[in-house]
Amino acid sequence: MSHSKAIHNRIADGGYAAWLSYPSLPSGRLQDQYVKWCGAVQATDEDDTVQAALREWQRGIESMLGIQAVKVREQAPTGLSVVFGTFQGGNPLIGSVFGEETVRIVGPEGFAIRTSQEQGCIAIGAVSPAGVLYGVFHLLRLIGNLEEIEGLDEVIIPVNGLRMINHWDNFDGSVERGYAGRSFFYDNNHFTNDVERIRDYARLMSSAGINAIAINNVNVHALETLFISKYLPEVASIADQFRVYGIKLFLSVNFAGPMHEGEVCTADPLDLGVRKWWQDTAAGVYAAIPDFGGFVVKADSENRPGPFTYGRDHADGANMLAEALEPFGGIVIWRCFVYNCKQDWRDRKTDRARAAYDHFKPLDGKFKDNVILQIKNGPMDFQVREPVSPLFGALERTNQVIEFQIAQEYTGQQRHVCYLVPQWKEVLEFNTYAQGAASPVKHIVDGSLWGNRHSGIAAVSNVGNDRNWTGHLLAQANLYGYGRLAWNPELTAEEIASEWISLTFGTDPDVSSVVSRILLDSLEIYESYTAPLGVGWMINPEHHYGPNVDGYEYSQWGTYHYADHQGIGVDRTVKTGTGYSAQYIGLNSERYDSLETCPDELLLFFHHVPYTHVLHSGKTVIQHIYDTHFEGAERAAELLASWSSLKGTVREDLYMQVEERLRGQASHAKEWRDQISTYFYRKSGIEDTGKRTIY
């Protein structure tokens, strides 16, 4: 490994290259295999995207193998090469390696990859240049993970059509819920035009499989309202960069846009002037960006304008925008994050968890077919633990995407490590029973269950202008993992972690084993010292960092735990509670509604119970709270200890970053432990059977 280390230390980039850092590979049989095949490359399409794939290939091969991938137009002197291009690109090798059947099934974004000993090549073929690029990233990933490449023969197609990132970047350069510095798109109400950074961002996103990015915050402020008009030239420049990497650009729009800019003084979706304004505006956008993706809309939510102002419903609002985009093939992504954000904490009847379902279920089937509803994974707001939103399964005739949050707003804000892929997996595997026994969320969001025209996954970005993109280096794994999971939900959290580790740190098995353990344990650890049994929201208001058990208890946000001296939890059952449990289908509804069958980890989400209630685990609720918090803080400290074992093995610049964050986490986890356990001890008066120090 000494060669590898030398390379590593030479490029101490602070994590900027992320999973495209192409660590040099150890010598051995596989390296020999790679060197044998990769010395020559053919990429004859002149398309920008294929040429970008070629550059990426040459960069990766040189960095990983220490050899040049020489571009050739015919078969190399060695007789072996890597060949990639579109089927229609005219390269005879591609034509001869792949049959017509392959071309037929590969689809607009998929690719075929095959090692042909007869033809002396590893060939990647695709319908689209983007498919070629995905194939090249795939082969680079195989090599970076020390996989065999001599027997390849696959057709790989992304499972989800829309694989989207939502930026919550504001034009002033701030990032709402951003924990990795400021925006790299904007600063001080100007576009940064940071061509290099934006290109590298597109490379990273494309390599993970992302094909759509909305570049501005869903809360669209005054100047951002003009992105679809005055600022189109600057937006188009970003779209040009994205296009090379197969990414469509989307914009969040202000539903009240016509009132800001137009001659109309209403935003009523049924007003003809308003409709015309949006149609004209859409035409303007497509004139500047012919492959523009569409609009993302947060309407009638948290004080944003929307159709309710005019006595219209969400379908009226979304369809009006959809009509404007339809001629150009654009889509409307309409968020379902709609609830009463001025609730009275004294009112136990109103239940924020019910809101999305109550608002949107009645509208099922009323949306145009270029509208997609974007539904948060849970009914509340990206808590560390929530049930899956009951809207999944409830909308049978509506396009929908699930919305995850890669940004760790409620999961440690990229100061704590919290690998979220296991959470997303759990959500995607959740069986809704919507169409019989096997109706997991993943088959709703991939469009197969209901046969939707549009479907997929969206997520809130966790990047900023920090050198390493995500603040916490290990938070890169969430960004990478999100893309990979959106591409193929069948990948396991372990597989994704393993890929990311090799691509970031190299293939040292010790590193892989330690980092993998850290990542895979991290969510459970974070949950254990923060939010017991699905309770949620025990955090400081506004900034959402750090413990504050009553932080939201007397607020207007509909986020309560109702802890008193006897017990805690929200009664969402049918008989005595808010009836939220009835929004689920069949077995799910029964399971959650019953105290006997409700899973421990969601107990306090669905039931108000005494502290002395005995969990399925055999522990009382109060003892569970004490135990998890003490164990969680201990395990957080162990994360630091584990990582420390890698000192001298992991590249110094990366090592130091993570050590500093894990040290902070270990300390902050103790603060969580002490505040939460003290709060509940003082409130319940029940002693910890473990007799640990509680204040």
Place this chain on the structure above:
Amino acid sequence: MSHSKAIHNRIADGGYAAWLSYPSLPSGRLQDQYVKWCGAVQATDEDDTVQAALREWQRGIESMLGIQAVKVREQAPTGLSVVFGTFQGGNPLIGSVFGEETVRIVGPEGFAIRTSQEQGCIAIGAVSPAGVLYGVFHLLRLIGNLEEIEGLDEVIIPVNGLRMINHWDNFDGSVERGYAGRSFFYDNNHFTNDVERIRDYARLMSSAGINAIAINNVNVHALETLFISKYLPEVASIADQFRVYGIKLFLSVNFAGPMHEGEVCTADPLDLGVRKWWQDTAAGVYAAIPDFGGFVVKADSENRPGPFTYGRDHADGANMLAEALEPFGGIVIWRCFVYNCKQDWRDRKTDRARAAYDHFKPLDGKFKDNVILQIKNGPMDFQVREPVSPLFGALERTNQVIEFQIAQEYTGQQRHVCYLVPQWKEVLEFNTYAQGAASPVKHIVDGSLWGNRHSGIAAVSNVGNDRNWTGHLLAQANLYGYGRLAWNPELTAEEIASEWISLTFGTDPDVSSVVSRILLDSLEIYESYTAPLGVGWMINPEHHYGPNVDGYEYSQWGTYHYADHQGIGVDRTVKTGTGYSAQYIGLNSERYDSLETCPDELLLFFHHVPYTHVLHSGKTVIQHIYDTHFEGAERAAELLASWSSLKGTVREDLYMQVEERLRGQASHAKEWRDQISTYFYRKSGIEDTGKRTIY
């Protein structure tokens, strides 16, 4: 009263004129008396201050009586006039009305006032022009309050030497803990040069008896550090305006100033370079402002720099600055608000309440005689209820001023009415037992108990650029009342309220009766629905507005209540607690230390007791909490009802302002009631015997 109302409505100034609005007086015997004497005025001193007094007199007389006060040089044709001037000013009438004895006793800021039937004049004489001005404001106040002026014969001398206002205005225009708009001195790192507003502010302050104003925040930021150098010309302009009204200008300084500006790279108070820097700087300040008051210093407090950095103590630091100011007659006001602001909430041994005493008591006698320690009224920080700081009585050989907060940081932020004069009165009357049986705080701060060279009262301003100066119109009563009380602590809260009401709204007895009741009840009402039994700090962190029982419970600020399911309060007794009670002298120490004798209203400040503890009132602690909160919220609603009875009587523009604030208060008081009672009900599980709705 019809004439009066017409005048009132003509000058709907939104409260700008405040207690110098000179409402017109009702006709009748007293008005005839005033008209008889006030038709002519003599003011022969050419001094700016006396001429300002003349203008004020003419303005007041015209507005209150509807007549011109004609300036004459000799006796008026009617044979009656008002005459004012300095004794040495040469007016023969003044010379003949006042004897040598009067001149001898009146002192530098006092004045004599006498109605001489023989000489046909009401004469005001003083040693200083400022004394003349105070006398004129006095006579205007008598008239505005419908007092007899035919038998005047008094010498009136301010009881406290220093009567100071501290502004917490920042150069960027923000006001720390400001609730009445932004600064009128600064905006966006410029001086506003708002000559008219600053002059009217000086008029208001002078009329209330203020003689010293520090114009910048005690937290001195980078640019404000340069007020004593680069920005001296602008500061001097303000001093010029203040001087006309007998007010000395002070500046808050940055203890680390030499490091920002000088060639020295330390702020060590024993360093010769540092001392020279301050000496040179002081010389520069006095060259620009010959009557500059001195420096206000917050050092080694809440992360401000100070002598501790260099292993020096507060005496070293203060004396170094005092040495620099001494040649020019300047003084150093050194704040005692020094405590550990990074405390661990788990640590029950450290007690913030002890801090000022522990820091400063050992330094008694070590300060130069142009140093004054500025001691907050209580040991914490301007809570609605605290005991009096035990430093009063503990410092026998040290100049000291008490610091009040007119700004309602913790008392409703000028959105709730809270007339603070009764609180200040209670503090000033508090018997410290420092010198035998009668040693009230008022005799410490007026310098009489220990014979201090400098002494007095300071307070944090509640003004901003809101049209009515204080946001809440009724908060003007605090500003006025503070000045009046600093001038003469023997005035009662009722007298001060009555004066202010007449000067602001006119002399309608209905108005006086209603507003007086509102003011005098307001502190008790505010206390009752917010902070029971001296507990304090149950507020939202940072902005300090609104209820949050655990808001500071797990913080670093040393501000805890330790509520658990059994009880609440901080044990500050000697045997089992922090020993804070021993910082008091004799009977006070015993009274606070004992659960039997500790007054109910401070019980939870000194003792941790069960909710079932029975108060002297006969109620349990928990029932007291419920009762006071329900009664308090009801009484808050009654304030609105009382005020509403004045609709049509009080000038419309003033009426509306107050109505809107009282409406908000009534609603917010219910929020306080419900949050506090719910918190303690949930925590204790003890039912309200009144069976009112608790959530």
